[in-house]
Amino acid sequence: MTETDTLQDVLAGEHAAVYLFAVLGARTSESGAPETYAALRSGYDAHRDRRDELIGLVAAAGAVPVAAATAYELPTGLETPAGVARAGLELERSCARAYAAAVAETTAERRTLMIGALNDAAVRELGLRGTPEMFPGADEYADR
């Protein structure tokens, strides 16, 4: 697996994250659940920026950036604000795991990007009712 393959994997995840954060935001009332809405909006913006950055990196590496899927499977339990926040939190945690894995598979500036993305995702978890973790993106260390 090359570093470009790793970037493509993370890019595929970002495509999904952008789609799903948009869906979650659309199901959230800005006036009824302002904190969750703001966190989802922040997540959407952040993942859209990462996606665009990754597209540029993959293209610069001479590869064709992987395209987004037409649609993605939605999480269940989106009927309540708490359920939407929970789905957003799980999505952010999933992204953190992907970024952490990508840290291991990249070097130099690309690794720097993944470390930054992991840190950002971990902090965004807090806005989605998450609590600080001991090993964001690397849960197995906490389970020792």
Next chain:
Amino acid sequence: MWLWVLATIAGARRGYGHGVLGRRGVLAGAVGLAALTACDVDDLRPPEDEAEPTPSASPSATTEPDQDVQLAAWAGFQIGATLAIVDEVRRTWPRLRGRLQPLAQMHRTHGEVLPAEDDAVFPPALLIGTPGEALASVREAERALQGRLVAAAKSAQSGALARLLASVSASVSQHMAALG
């Protein structure tokens, strides 16, 4: 796979006998765990072809073991030194004890995975001023630690160690954000 060798070497060296890798073989296990989690991104997308990272593609394939052993011990020292500051502030200012407890617990947990060398001596925390100033000192120390962990993750030869250090840096970021 090479980290098993690294762990063996580390365990055999007195200086790291209870340290970086010898205590629980944490980093040795990290290689396999990293491979298991490398496709977490698949959680987010429709089922497609799967791609496992291969040793030849991993940055860990060309590692100089001693370099990473030293890096992990250095990170452990930085964690221990920051914990010493947090503990001193908690001792000096009881009203901050509860608020800083999560930070202290975090550093202790991280220190179990990335221990400093047995004979490490942490510089004493110099505390002057008010509780607010002490809290500012803690924030500054945490910010510095986070930056050092990121730098260590960047320079790690092993992908597994880089991932661990990056995760620990993210934990520090989270705790700082929660501290406010």
